[in-house]
Amino acid sequence: MAYFLQQLINGLTLGALYGLIAIGYTMVYGIIGMINFAHGEIYMISAFIAMIAFAILGVLGVASVPLALLVVLLLAVILTAAYGWTVERIAYRPLRGSFRLAPLISAIGMSIFLQNYVQLLQGARAKAMTPFISGGFVVIEEGGFAVTVSYLQLLIMVLTLVLMAGFTQMIGRTPLGRAQRACEQDRKMAALCGIDVDRTISLTFVLGAGLAAVAGVLSTLYYGVIDFFIGFLVGLKAFTAAVLGGIGSLPGAMLGGVLIGLVEAFWAAYFSAEYKDVAAFSILVLVLIFRPSGLLGRPEVEKV
Amino acid sequence: MSAFPRAKMLPALKESAMAAGIALLLALPLGGVQLPAGSTQALHFRPWWVVIAVVGVFCGRFALAWLGAGRKPAANGAAPILDRIIAAASPWRRPLFLGFVIVLAVLPLMPFADRRMVDLATLVLIYVMLGWGLNIVVGLAGLLDLGYVAFYAVGAYSYTLLAMHFGLGFWTSLPLAGAFAALFGVLLGFPVLRLRGDYLAIVTLGFGEMIRIVLINWNSFTGGSEGISSIPSPTLFGLVFSANPAAGEVAFHQAVGLPYAGVHKLIFLYYIILALALATHLISMRLRRLPVGRAWEALREDEIASRALGLNPVMVKLSAFGLGAMLAGFAGAFFATRQGFINPSSFTFIESAIILAIVVLGGMGSQIGVICAAIVLILLPEMARDFAEFRMLLFGGAMVAIMVWRPRGLLAHREPSITLAEREKEGGG
Numbered sequence: 127m128a129y130f131l132q133q134l135i136n137g138l139t140l141g142a143l144y145g146l147i148a149i150g151y152t153m154v155y156g157i158i159g160m161i162n163f164a165h166g167e168i169y170m171i172s173a174f175i176a177m178i179a180f181a182i183l184g185v186l187g188v189a190s191v192p193l194a195l196l197v198v199l200l201l202a203v204i205l206t207a208a209y210g211w212t213v214e215r216i217a218y219r220p221l222r223g224s225f226r227l228a229p230l231i232s233a234i235g236m237s238i239f240l241q242n243y244v245q246l247l248q249g250a251r252a253k254a255m256t257p258f259i260s261g262g263f264v265v266i267e268e269g270g271f272a273v274t275v276s277y278l279q280l281l282i283m284v285l286t287l288v289l290m291a292g293f294t295q296m297i298g299r300t301p302l303g304r305a306q307r308a309c310e311q312d313r314k315m316a317a318l319c320g321i322d323v324d325r326t327i328s329l330t331f332v333l334g335a336g337l338a339a340v341a342g343v344l345s346t347l348y349y350g351v352i353d354f355f356i357g358f359l360v361g362l363k364a365f366t367a368a369v370l371g372g373i374g375s376l377p378g379a380m381l382g383g384v385l386i387g388l389v390e391a392f393w394a395a396y397f398s399a400e401y402k403d404v405a406a407f408s409i410l411v412l413v414l415i416f417r418p419s420g421l422l423g424r425p426e427v428e429k430v
Numbered sequence: 431m432s433a434f435p436r437a438k439m440l441p442a443l444k445e446s447a448m449a450a451g452i453a454l455l456l457a458l459p460l461g462g463v464q465l466p467a468g469s470t471q472a473l474h475f476r477p478w479w480v481v482i483a484v485v486g487v488f489c490g491r492f493a494l495a496w497l498g499a500g501r502k503p504a505a506n507g508a509a510p511i512l513d514r515i516i517a518a519a520s521p522w523r524r525p526l527f528l529g530f531v532i533v534l535a536v537l538p539l540m541p542f543a544d545r546r547m548v549d550l551a552t553l554v555l556i557y558v559m560l561g562w563g564l565n566i567v568v569g570l571a572g573l574l575d576l577g578y579v580a581f582y583a584v585g586a587y588s589y590t591l592l593a594m595h596f597g598l599g600f601w602t603s604l605p606l607a608g609a610f611a612a613l614f615g616v617l618l619g620f621p622v623l624r625l626r627g628d629y630l631a632i633v634t635l636g637f638g639e640m641i642r643i644v645l646i647n648w649n650s651f652t653g654g655s656e657g658i659s660s661i662p663s664p665t666l667f668g669l670v671f672s673a674n675p676a677a678g679e680v681a682f683h684q685a686v687g688l689p690y691a692g693v694h695k696l697i698f699l700y701y702i703i704l705a706l707a708l709a710t711h712l713i714s715m716r717l718r719r720l721p722v723g724r725a726w727e728a729l730r731e732d733e734i735a736s737r738a739l740g741l742n743p744v745m746v747k748l749s750a751f752g753l754g755a756m757l758a759g760f761a762g763a764f765f766a767t768r769q770g771f772i773n774p775s776s777f778t779f780i781e782s783a784i785i786l787a788i789v790v791l792g793g794m795g796s797q798i799g800v801i802c803a804a805i806v807l808i809l810l811p812e813m814a815r816d817f818a819e820f821r822m823l824l825f826g827g828a829m830v831a832i833m834v835w836r837p838r839g840l841l842a843h844r845e846p847s848i849t850l851a852e853r854e855k856e857g858g859g
Contacts (some may be wrong), residue, residue, distance in 0.1 A: 161628050175459045180472050181464065201459075208455040220834045228837040230631060231790050234576070235829025238783060242823040247460045251467040280558050300648065358779070365632055400647040407636035414629060415621040 127266035133395045134388070135265075138277045141387025142286035146341035147364035149293065151333030156310050156374035157224070157330050164213050164413075165231035166361015167240035170343030172206040173352045174244060177255055180346075181269035191259060202339045210335025214328055230265070237357075245354040252353040259347060263350070281342045289340065290380055293333075297376060306330060310374070338353050358404065363390075366410040372423020381421060385409075442495035446488045453487035454480065458735060494700060515756035516841060522791075527798065536703055538697040548696045552703055552768065554808045556761055559707040561788040563757030563799035568786065570723065571750035572730030573623070574631040577638025578785050581611040581755040583645065583777035585762025589657050590772055591651075600664035604763050611759025612752045619751040623744050638782055645774040657773025661766050665703060671695035694760050699768050710757050711797060726750050780822070787825060791832050793839025802841065 147158040147169050154162040179198040188194050217236045221229045262276030290378025297303035305326045308316040317323045345360075346352055367386045386406050413420065457480045464474040519526070534555075538548050560582065567575045588607040592598045598606070622633045645652045652658070663671060666682060671694055675681040680700075683690040717723040725746045728736045735745055766772050788807055792799025811821045832840060 155628075159628075161632060171460070174465070176474075178459050178466060179465045181465060184681065185473060187813075205455055205459050208452060212452055212456060217830045217834070221837065224833075224837045225792075226831050227568075227572065230574060230628065232787070232830050232833035234783060235826045235833065237826070238780075238822055239826030239830065242459060242820075242826060244817065246823060248465055249467055253465045253467070350512070362632070363638060364638070369629065369632070398647075404640050404643050407640050410636055411621060413632060414625055414633065418625050420630075 128266065128271040128273050128277035131265070131273045132271075132395075133391045134196060135273070135275055137388035137391030138384060139282050139387070139392055141367075141384035142238060142361070143341045143348070143383070144364050144386050145347050145380040145383025146286055146289065146344075147360065147365040148383045149290075149376060149387045150338050151231070151304070151365050151368040152371070152373055152375065152379040153330050153426040155164070155307055155336050155368070157327055158218075158350055160218070160229045161233065161365065162218075162334070163230065164217070164236040164240060165338060166211070166335065166357035166364065167237050167244075168206060168210055168357070169338040169345075169360060169364075170352070170354065170357030171209050171240065171244060171343045172202050172335075172339035172353075173344075173356065174248060174253075175202045175205050175306075175339070176346040177253055180255060180258060194258070199340065199343055200342045203336045206339035206342065207332040207362070209240075209334045209335055210331045211328055214331040218331075219324065219327075237361075241354055241357065241384070248354065250354065252262045252351050254313045255346070255349045257347075257350060270430060278344075282348065285340065285344065286380075290376075291336065293337075300329075302329060308312075320353045363403075363406055365405055369420055370413050372420025374424075378420055388427050437615075438495070442492060445495060446491040449491040449553055450484050450488035454484050457483035458736050487507040510680065512688065518811040523798070530801070532802065533663070545696060550809065550812060552696070552700045553812075554804050555700070555707050556765060556768075557651040557788060557804040557808050558784045558801055559710050559761045560758060561792065561804055562707065562710045562714055562797065563754050564785050564789050565724075565795065565800055566717070566757070567750055567754035569749055570718065570730065571648075571726040572749055572753060574628075575634045575751070575754065576779075576782055576786065577629050577634035577636070578754070578758055579777045579779070579781040580634070582614055582762040582765065582781070583641055583774070584611045584614050584755075586766040586772050587645065587652060587762075588759065589727050589763035589766045590661050593662050594658065594744050598661070598754065600763070604760060607763035607793065608756040608759040612756035612764065615752045616748060619748050619755075623747040629748070635779065635782075638777075638779060642774050642777055644772030645777070653773070655774055657771055657775075659771035660774065661770050663770070664698070664767050665700060671698060676737050699764075703768075706760055710760075713753075713757075717799070721748055722746065728805065744835050760793035779832075782817025784825075787829055790839055791831065793841035796841045799812060799839055799841035 127348030147165065149170070151162060154165070165246065168271075176198055179201045180194070183194050183197065185218050188197070209292045213236055216231045218229050221232055233389060259278045259281070262274045262279070265274070265275055283347065297306060305316070305321045306329075308319065308321055309323055311325050314414035315324050316326075363386055368379045369382070370385060371380065386409070389405055390402045394402045397405075438780075461479040461483055462476055464476065466472060466474065475780050534551075537543060538553060547773045559680070560578070564575065564578050567573050569580070582744070587608040589600065589603040590609040592606060593600070618634070622630050646655045651800070653668040665671075668680065669678050669685050670676075671682050672679075673682070681690070682694055688694070718727075724750075725736070725741050728743060728745055729740075729743055733743060770778075774794070784807060786802040788800055791802035791807070792801070
């Protein structure tokens with residue numbers, strides 16, 4: 127039971143990270159109907175920015191943990207959002223209205239480009255950092271096995287919840303959210319009603335990149351090791367999470383992320399760690415067979 | 431080019447400054463600071479890199495504005511020139527292609543053809559074959575398959591395991607390898623092809639990773655990440671290619687009466703892949719004229735209209751997907767026998783991306799485009815080894831640039847498969 131509980135906590139933490147990245151996929155897919163294949167790379171870049179920022183703060187001698195965390199989060203979000211904006215501007219905006227596969231292929235090219243860009247600039251070897259936030263508390267102890275929640279895990283879950291709540295409010299209440307929903311329904315009509323479609327789409331990319339940046343900072347803290355290749359698998363799983371929850375749906379992305387995180391944690395704990403990725407992808411295929419619109423998604427209506 | 435209008439100077443400068451500002455944001459963290467590889471070294475600061483990036487972007491953006499000012503707004507880049515060249519060459523397509531095939535056929539017999547050259551030509555032909563195979567799936571049927579290498583892997587491992595455990599020869603295993611790959615394709619495609627195209631891309635990508643993870647971890651069956659070595663080579667009607675044939679076997683050089691030379695085997699392998707590639711080409715050219723090929727293209731262009739005309743989209747797509755998988759399986763079996771050993775690291779996502787890039791850059795649906803792209807993408811990195819670091823960077827950048835510049839690929843000007851006699855309409859588009 128204690129072991130189960132510990133895996134549950136680990137899975138939820140992992141799921142929160144996947145969920146944050148999945149929101150970026152789901153928002154972009156919702157608004158322009160394309161898979162932003164380079165989103166995983168954006169997450170990877172933010173992990174690098176976070177580690178660099180932590181290193182610089184270390185050099186400057188900033189010892190206060192909350193201050194350092196706040197500064198790094200802000201820096202990472204801003205700089206990563208700049209990457210998100212640039213990717214959209216260079217690789218996707220010129221292709222709007224082009225044939226169906228063009229943006230997707232361009233996104234794959236972008237993803238390969240960014241991976242090698244980081245590899246060239248930062249080197250191919252994995253980078254490590256010393257744990258920044260350590261410690262935790264014991265929830266229950268049972269038969270010599272203590273179930274612990276580390277402060278970092280708590281931070282990840284709380285921050286994810288706060289951001290989720292904020293985003294749901296933003297989509298539902300603010301003018302930007304309204305513009306996004308309008309573009310999602312009908313871009314031409316939205317433009318006729320005076321919405322700057324290009325700007326709305328750009329902002330969607332920026333917001334998605336910002337969330338991926340938060341996930342990048344948190345996962346850098348959580349794992350402590352990064353390399354230029356981490357974006358690929360994480361991006362793939364976050365997309366799986368978005369599809370699982372129903373692409374285009376914000377709560378769905380979160381739910382999907384948590385489910386994928388739990389499946390991975392439990393599969394690794396009870397079956398085999400080697401096949402945890404296979405388990406995650408098998409779930410994607412199964413969901414697509416039985417519920418193509420995802421758990422919380424609306425069925426798609428085909429328009430001529 | 432006309433003089434740069436004064437009135438446009440200020441907006442152009444402003445634009446360039448904006449771009450430079452963004453470049454500063456982008457370059458500052460990743461370019462300006464390098465993380466140490468070990469924990470003992472200190473951070474490495476590189477302010478000049480940031481300066482160069484910012485100045486470079488500023489100048490580049492300004493030059494773009496400058497060039498753009500001198501051009502009439504209607505002309506969209508250099509594309510029409512390329513289109514005209516291709517259009518002018520298109521009546522000569524058949525003779526050109528035939529000439530190309532003849533050159534390829536006599537290439538290994540030329541006096542200047544050494545081991546390395548034959549080997550490189552074989553490598554290029556493998557990618558040409560894979561490109562043509564994927565062209566059926568992506569170019570004709572419009573299904574984006576990001577895990578094509580999975581079927582290549584299935585073919586390679588099928589042949590290897592059949593040869594290892596059942597002692598089957600290359601020629602017996604070849605159809606079986608293709609059949610296994612096709613089976614995987616159909617099994618995967620059946621549930622997924624009912625869905626939107628983008629899902630297919632991601633599921634095939636996931637499937638490619640799954641196959642690779644299974645190959646790495648299923649040690650007892652696939653040899654794990656070590657792979658399997660000493661895979662037997664193919665025979666020519668029972669003649670083996672070896673200096674000292676085993677008892678009961680006749681070697682090629684003995685039968686023909688030549689002195690033994692290692693290059694004989696390479697040339698033989700070259701002809702096998704040439705034949706396989708040409709067979710792939712013939713299959714796709716022929717199928718394009720059959721109802722099923724027409725159905726692929728119709729479905730690619732407009733799924734709803736095709737459905738309204740009574741096509742079953744799942745079956746039509748499945749046939750393209752399965753056929754593409756089968757061709758990848760053939761290529762995989764050949765790859766295994768040529769290498770003599772295989773391991774999962776030959777079947778990563780990057781391979782899929784390279785094959786896809788060959789199809790995309792060459793022009794989707796264009797057979798000659800695939801040849802050109804394969805030559806460029808495979809030969810250039812082999813020739814310029816010093817440049818290898820930047821290979822994948824340029825590769826990704828080229829994919830983006832070509833999509834932005836010519837979304838249908840470089841040589842995409844293709845005659846429509848079928849036209850009305852009076853109304854000549856431009857295909858591709």
